[in-house]
Amino acid sequence: MGNNLTLTDQLQKYFGFDRFKGQQEEVIKSVLEGNDTFVLMPTGGGKSLCYQLPALMMEGTAIIISPLIALMKNQVDSIRSFGTDDGIAHFLNSSLSKHAVQQVKEDVSSGLTKLLYVAPESLTKQENVDFLKSVKISFYAIDEAHCISEWGHDFRPEYRRIRPIIQDIGQAPLIALTATATAKVQHDIQKNLGMLEANVFKASFNRPNLYYSIRPKAKPEQQIIRFIKENEGKSGIIYCLSRKKVEELAELLNVNGINALPYHAGMDSATRSGNQDKFLMEKVDVIVATIAFGMGIDKPDVRFVIHYDIPKSLEGYYQETGRAGRDGGEGQCIAFYSYKDIQKLEKFMQGKPVAEQEIGRQLLLDTASYAESAICRRIILLNYFGETMEEPCGNCDNCLNPKEQIEASDEVQRALVAIQEVKEKYKAEHISDILTGRVTAAIKSFHHDELKTFKTGDDHSHHFWNAVFRQSMIAGLISKDIENYGLLKLMPKGLAFIEKPEPFMLVRNHNYAELEEEYNNVSGPTSGSAGDPELFGQLKDLRKKVSKKLNLPPFVIFQDPSLTDMSIQYPITIEELKHIQGVGDGKARRYGKEFVALIKNYVDDNDIERAQDMVVKTVANKSKSKVEIIQAIDRKMSLEDIADSKSIAMSDLISEIEAIVNSGTRINIDYYINEVLDEDHQDEVFDYFREAEEDSVQAALDELGEDEYSEEEIRLMRIKFMSEMGN
Template identity: 85%
Template sequence: MNKELSLTGQLQKYFGFDRFKGQQEEVIRSVLDGNDSFVLMPTGGGKSLCYQLPALIMEGTAIVISPLIALMKNQVDSIRSFGTEDGIAHFLNSSLTKVAIQSVKEDVLSGKTKLLYVAPESLTKQDNIDFLKNVNISFYAIDEAHCISEWGHDFRPEYRRIRPIVQDIGPAPIMALTATATAKVQHDIQKNLGMLDARVFKASFNRPNLYYAVKPKVKPETQIIRFIKENEGKSGIIYCLSRKKVEELAEALQVNGIKALAYHAGMDSATRSGNQDKFLMEDVDVIVATIAFGMGIDKPDVRFVMHYDIPKSLEGYYQETGRAGRDGGEGQCIAFYSYKDIQKLEKFMQGKPVAEQEIGRQLLLDTASYAETAICRRIMLLNYFGEKLEEPCGNCDNCLNPKEQVEASDEVVRALKAIAEVNEKYKAEHISDILTGKVSAAVKSFKHDQLACFGSGDDHSDRFWNAVFRQSMIAGLINKDIENYGLLKINEKGRQFMEKPESFLLVRNHNYDELEEEASSAGTGPSGGSGGDPELFAMLKDLRKKVAKKHNLPPFVIFQDPSLSDMSIQYPVSLDELKFIQGVGEGKARRYGKEFVELIKTYVEENEIERAQDLVVKTVANKSKMKVFIIQSIDRKLSFDDIADSKGIELRDLITELEAIVNSGTKINIDYYIDEIIDEDHQEEVYDYFREAEDDSVTAALDELGEDEYTEEDIRLMRIKFISEMGN
């Protein structure tokens, strides 16, 4: 029998397949010939077969070094299921008892075991090293080899120790396998393992069946629930960066009638593997998980992968999205993006060694540029992995809905000049205040209102300027100083740009922060210009006026426009439903809600309206620790700066949280802080203004009261005081 036939015959015998996929056969021949091999195959490309089949064919035991205990168990079960005896594959890790370890070692020494899976931590134990010295090793396979590289998305220091340990145990061919590696990561892996001469097998990273899209992170829960309802019964994975968010989102999906479960490293292993099995067995449709989920899980029909939080690197993103559509069918990959998430991830890097921060920052920059780009996403992704795609793919959001771009070279020069004029010693927010001519407390105290560049950018908003800084950073004109966190520095390329400006296209549609703010201020209904019931909205406004008169309050204290707007979309007919309306909450629903739900109920009956309750996104009762922490801190009269610092947020974000707290009916007393920064006469003037005001617009208040007298912050704080005292 010729070798050709026998290899395919072995494949048929052990795995029941009659042909190899992609480069599998070449890789296997290389291993059988005793070569070191580097295998780069995207998720779903059949990497594991590349070491499983040669291990079954060759003399001795293959040592497979793998990072995840769940993954090892999965693979061992899978090999045993092909009908040979259990001893053929084992794993050696911390989950085994002493008795079990002894039994594994006996099977290995007797020659029964063809594949031994070992965690890198177990490999470093001296008694395991001594044991492996007595084993006939066919070859070493290092799975998820990107863990070796500090530039990889999942770096693990213990992976860097594999090479010396392998040399200590005894030489045998080495095979490194990964689903994601840039040229830099590949070189790092080969160098660290001492296999620069290895044969390299690289499959294409292009998965034409996957659709890539990035959406602004505006009400992400609502967007996710709507998407899943429109794709009922399809399997999907949603990735979040924190365990807390995983649990909150899974609960929100369940409340909305979606079969979903959570998965993260903080759960006990029985619950975790139980949830994973339910997903594989299709008892649930959706798993909400941290990144640990899905490695090595071979579910071919995952139809969507969503990223609630933008990942820390494009390798991580590519690997996670690669779990969609493995069967070649539809796979939608949707990420939600807000630049604030990038800033949050940058904050987490503080305190790490500078070299690590440098790497982390570069990886985040690549991710931000992918999220904000106007070019074909597939071209950009493949380019990141060193592969060229000649034509736009026609299967991503940028191809199907091209983004508007505007020429902004003049604005970039103005931004760079402002950074230079403050001697590169300030953050983006402060410099955008200078450009827009905003006299904030910091601008005043540093006398930056006397600079030549002060007000030179007042033809744009601060959000626009923040987008200019961000995209200039992505284009490599400015850097953020790592040591002095967040200060903007102009680099060589930036200096050249100031001297000889070139065309600079700013992606208009991806000014995400602007979209976010518009969405949160506009609400979702008629006042925000979208799809509610205009007739009901008008009736609700009339009722609000009547109720306000009765209580002798301005109408916006009862319910704000976005709340009425949401009512005209969702038709709540009970107080229980009303409390889930945007900006209402339990307190306000009880205090003012009765007449509103009665009016809506009558309107729905008279007009025979079918309420699309299945698409009404119910929210989970708000158990936000942040809000509780803020309320308790204010009760203890802590300074606002201290509260904001301890939660890692800006002062303006704290004020936004306070607005949400009072708008939904909770009473808080912030007099101790206001008295410190606004004198009594000014307080009275703003308070009286809001008593008579038509609406609660900050811009209108500033126009009326004078921007030279008050800052936006002053007005927002006084509005919080007013609504809390009058309405709650």
């Protein structure tokens, strides 16, 4: 008991706290007694204290191995603020000058330094190993230990080399700490560090104050802006996968009057740490970041964490959402999910070593099943980390808005039989075509319209069958071969299901693709009609009239999304019309007069209040890039060269050109098209669009034959058509 008293006294003396949190005290005792110790403590549980306090109490210097330079600096500053002498804590990493390194070594050798933070890269340098051999080491602490495991969400190969280096420097107890680890990752860490006998301390992963929700990724920017405006003044973090998206989104938020800053590894470190400090000091409400951000960010009152892109693993997701509500107050965790994002992440894995692909694919599957499930989110998350929870939590979207489920064993069986019939050699898209009876060029050329399963699923939509494939994959009935273009393969469980179907509940509402289409045609989460259905109808009639008069297909005048946007924003002047999605200066002037007149009358007749402030303003800097593209095309530069010079993919360049043409600017890319398509083919596509009801590329491919034309060729011809006919 006497010892106990002194432990709390020590805590008071060094850190000014009068009591320990959770299992901190037991962990610290384990370290003081010289045992190897493994600590699994969710974010906000006070992990760092578990090695800081024993380091201050014990004889010698504790070596803290940590992957993040910014984090080391924060921790060193915070420990120095508790003590009197700056030498008590140091870090050793690549950011230090020769002179600074010398100072660190002197303080360590003289016994002044109690905690020495080292990056794993610095630990491998022979001069550092030689120096540490001469030091009395109290223990080694390995922070962010999940970096050791290939199954962890942030694997770093250099972490695998920690054990042999420690052996070389000299034996001392080990303490490994992480905020997220599945049973597999935990075992991996202990095995790699040679600490299978360690004392293990595992805190619960349940954070009852966090609200988990998944939303369809449709107009995510608008949803985010609306959410932040409803939560004004609260601190939040938005995670994106790419640096480019971080920059764009931060800029878009600022244009819409939201105080936000970007944060990613590509920025220079002064700007980056400046932005982090502004967030901590509440000079800015929102940080838009890649996952490089927030490691060890100790801001207790982050009120929301939004994932613009679904993360690559549930561990990553848990770690990032864990930055919300550390003070026990409200924390909303919202992730935008589109199955397309999962496919994009799968594409990135192509060409990586097979073992890495296997792991990556499994982690993605777990993420997709979490997103698409109808079960309480918290039950799934805790189960993933090996914890059971009996009752649904009542604080997630699935508990508060239960999703509709339907019994679909018959449909699942039909889908599996179709996969079997084509000998597991085709992708989901193609098998959906077989089931729904769509006669595409590919179906024709493989004679798949003669199969038994052809058209056996025409009672459902394409989207429905894609949902069946995804949920069958999640249930382990089929798998997707990423190496081979995503061919669907039957698993033993799937073969058994064909012979003897079992009940299968399909989550109905999670037909994300349909939801996305619905969302994309409206503003935010309203019903399936466009903003104002009556006005939308009138605008469509007017478009028909104009198209007859000018003898042009309706989509050349304004596309549907533009009419939808008009029925939401009610533009009543040509100036306002220019801001409507896909309109722009040229179209507004050429066709706009009758449309704004109609809208003005409608607004007056129906006493409509126009909420002009809810217009999501777009970022104007795109115009510079557009001007450069137009100039390059005027100089007849090849499109490949333009794409290279802007370092974007060809398909993204075509999207940019489409946007330019759709908003009414005339562009001539004949010089390029003449190189890729002969005259007859050009005429065929041009005539197709002249007669077409809609401007869909897929419909054109179906009609003209996918073996005849590529998607790129059709898109280029559509640009030519829109430019010549409409502009």
